[in-house]
Every structure is written in structure tokens, then in C-alpha cells.
Amino acid sequence: MKAKFVNTASLVFIGCIIVLLLVTSYMDLQHSNTPEHFVSEGLIDLSEIKDIKQPIKLDGEWTFYESQLIDYAELLDESKKTIVKVPDKWNSYIATRQEPKSFGYGTFHLRIKLSDAQMKQVVGFKIQNIGMSNKVIVNGQVISSSGKTGTNSKNYEIGNVPNYVFFSPEHSELDVLIQVTNFDYSPYSGIVSSILFGPQEAIEKAKISAYGYEFFFLGASTVIGLLFFVLYLFRSNEKYLLYFSLYSLTGAFYILTHGEKIWFHIFEGFDYLLFTKLQYLSAALSTLGCRRSICHAGGV
Numbered sequence: 515m516k517a518k519f520v521n522t523a524s525l526v527f528i529g530c531i532i533v534l535l536l537v538t539s540y541m542d543l544q545h546s547n548t549p550e551h552f553v554s555e556g557l558i559d560l561s562e563i564k565d566i567k568q569p570i571k572l573d574g575e576w577t578f579y580e581s582q583l584i585d586y587a588e589l590l591d592e593s594k595k596t597i598v599k600v601p602d603k604w605n606s607y608i609a610t611r612q613e614p615k616s617f618g619y620g621t622f623h624l625r626i627k628l629s630d631a632q633m634k635q636v637v638g639f640k641i642q643n644i645g646m647s648n649k650v651i652v653n654g655q656v657i658s659s660s661g662k663t664g665t666n667s668k669n670y671e672i673g674n675v676p677n678y679v680f681f682s683p684e685h686s687e688l689d690v691l692i693q694v695t696n697f698d699y700s701p702y703s704g705i706v707s708s709i710l711f712g713p714q715e716a717i718e719k720a721k722i723s724a725y726g727y728e729f730f731f732l733g734a735s736t737v738i739g740l741l742f743f744v745l746y747l748f749r750s751n752e753k754y755l756l757y758f759s760l761y762s763l764t765g766a767f768y769i770l771t772h773g774e775k776i777w778f779h780i781f782e783g784f785d786y787l788l789f790t791k792l793q794y795l796s797a798a799l800s801t802l803g804c805r806r807s808i809c810h811a812g813g814v
Contacts (some may be wrong), residue, residue: 526551553624555597561629561686569720570708571641576600580608583663584621586654587689588719595623601643604694604704609635616703619665619695626688638680638717643707645674646696653689657681661786667697672786675778678721680714698787723772732769732776740764754810761803768796 553574560570561787577595584590589807600622610726628637639658646668647661661673696703709722737761746755749788770777771793778784 556623557625561625561627566712569716571708572711573708579621582621582751584691585692600705601707603702603706605702616700617697622689622692628683628686631765633683633686635681636682636714638714640710640717640720641677644694644705646672646699647704649693651691653685663693663695671697672698675775728769728774732766735762735766754807757803757807757810761800761807763798763801764799768800771796
């Protein structure tokens with residue numbers, strides 16, 4: 515009976531690995547189909563595109579205004595702008611910035627030119643990793659925020675949760691301002707992941723793919739973790755089963771707290787500083803479980 519149970523568990527595990535490879539291949543294919551239209555000196559011209567079917571990465575040369583939180587494009591001072599690469603860590607933008615280089619605040623600016631047909635559509639953004647707080651303003655209207663931007667550690671609040679936002683353009687040119695503040699996370703800050711733009715349908719598809727991808731691995735990791743824990747109850751002398759269970763279950767917790775950060779859909783308003791500690795904990799325990807399961811499986 516035990517042997518049959520172990521064989522069944524092994525088949526389930528192998529099946530999950532196969533599905534993982536298939537899903538990863540599918541996601542890579544979807545990623546490779548994303549159109550490439552690069553931002554040049556703070557401008558991306560999409561007006562010549564007849565039909566945007568895939569979200570467009572707004573990667574390239576944005577303008578950046580160090581130590582300024584700007585709400586309206588009319589207030590931009592061209593003499594104080596810096597051309598920067600997005601996505602990237604902003605640590606190296608200003609050589610004179612004091613340590614830690616990731617601390618500070620500023621505003622990113624991008625102009626998006628649309629066609630008449632695109633103006634009649636509902637369009638949207640996928641806002642990903644912009645740390646450690648951000649506010650997105652389009653033509654003077656705040657469309658998204660995470661945390662609270664500020665000019666010092668006392669008047670800002672940490673928050674870096676992905677968001678999908680949609681709106682109807684009123685102009686053929688979108689002035690996008692992204693305020694960013696960080697006084698907590700020392701490794702890096704800035705717009706460190708691609709921002710996606712496109713018609714609502716394209717962004718919604720990207721959202722479904724991203725959430726489907728993460729929910730699959732969340733479910734698979736949880737099932738595998740519980741399965742190996744039950745195996746350990748039957749074969750308690752084989753410690754690698756317990757550690758692999760720990761690895762899988764903490765891996766599921768890692769998925770909850772990274773990427774789309776599903777955690778915040780379950781626990782809205784959760785304290786972000788405590789959340790970052792949970793992120794570190796999940797990564798540490800998952801690494802420990804992986805190492806110990808390998809050691810015990812190899813008889814180390």
C-alpha cells in the first residue's frame with residue numbers, strides 16, 4: 515500500500531514538472547510576441563499602429579526629474595531633466611546622491627502619441643515593480659497609486675503593489691508622470707520592471723495570463739507540499755520528505771508574496787513593512803527546505 519502511494523506521489527510530481535515546462539514555454543512564447551516599440555527621449559509614437567493586439571512595453575529613454583514630485587506636465591522644467599533608461603534601478607542616475615543611492619524621490623515623464631482610432635478605445639496600463647511607493651498621473655489625473663509618495667521618510671508611506679488601470683483618453687497625446695519615493699529599501703528603487711500599455715482587451719489578457727500562471731504554481735506547490743508531508747507521516751525516517759514539503763509549501767507562500775503579490779488581494783490593507791519581512795522569510799525557508807531535502811536525499 516505504501517509503495518503504491520509513493521509511486522502515485524512520484525507520478526503526480528513528474529506530471530507537475532511536465533506541466534510546469536509546458537506553461538513556462540507558453541509564457542515565453544507569449545512574451546516573445548510582445549511588440550517592440552522603444553521610447554526615445556521621453557516619447558513613444560503609437561499613432562501609426564492600426565491595431566494593437568498585444569500590450570506594448572514602454573521601455574527605453576524616459577525623462578527623469580530628481581528630487582521633484584510633479585503633478586502636471588506644464589510644471590516640468592526641461593533644464594532639470596535627465597534622460598534615463600527604463601526599466602532600471604535609479605541608484606546610478608545621480609552621481610552626487612548620498613548613500614544609500616536607492617533613497618530619494620523623483621518624477622519620471624513619458625509622452626505617448628495615439629491615433630484617432632486609439633483615442634476612441636479604453637486603454638490601460640499594467641503597473642508592475644515601482645519601488646517603494648508610486649503615483650501615476652496621466653494628463654493631470656491620478657490613475658494609480660501604491661503607498662504614498664513624499665519628500666522625506668516622515669511624509670511618505672511604503673507600498674509597491676502591481677496594479678491594472680483603465681481609462682478613456684481625452685487627448686491624442688498622453689502625458690504620463692510617475693512619482694516615485696523610497697526611504698526604506700536600500701538595494702534599489704525606481705521603475706525596475708516594464709510598464710505595459712495597450713487597449714483594455716490586451717491588458718486584460720495579460721492580467722489573466724499572469725494570474726493564471728501564478729495560481730497554477732500556487733496550487734501545484736501547495737498540493738505537492740501537502741502530498742510529501744503525508745508521505746513523511748508514513749515514512750518519518752526519511753527526512754528529505756519533510757524538507758521537500760517545507761520547500762514546496764514555503765514556495766507557495768513565496769508566490770503569494772511576489773510577482774502579482776496575490777497576498778494583497780486576500781489581505782487588503784496589510785502593513786507593507788511587515789509584508790516585506792514575510793517576503794524575506796518565505797525566501798529563506800524555501801531555500802533552507804531545498805538545501806536540506808537535497809542533503810538528506812543524498813544521505814549527507
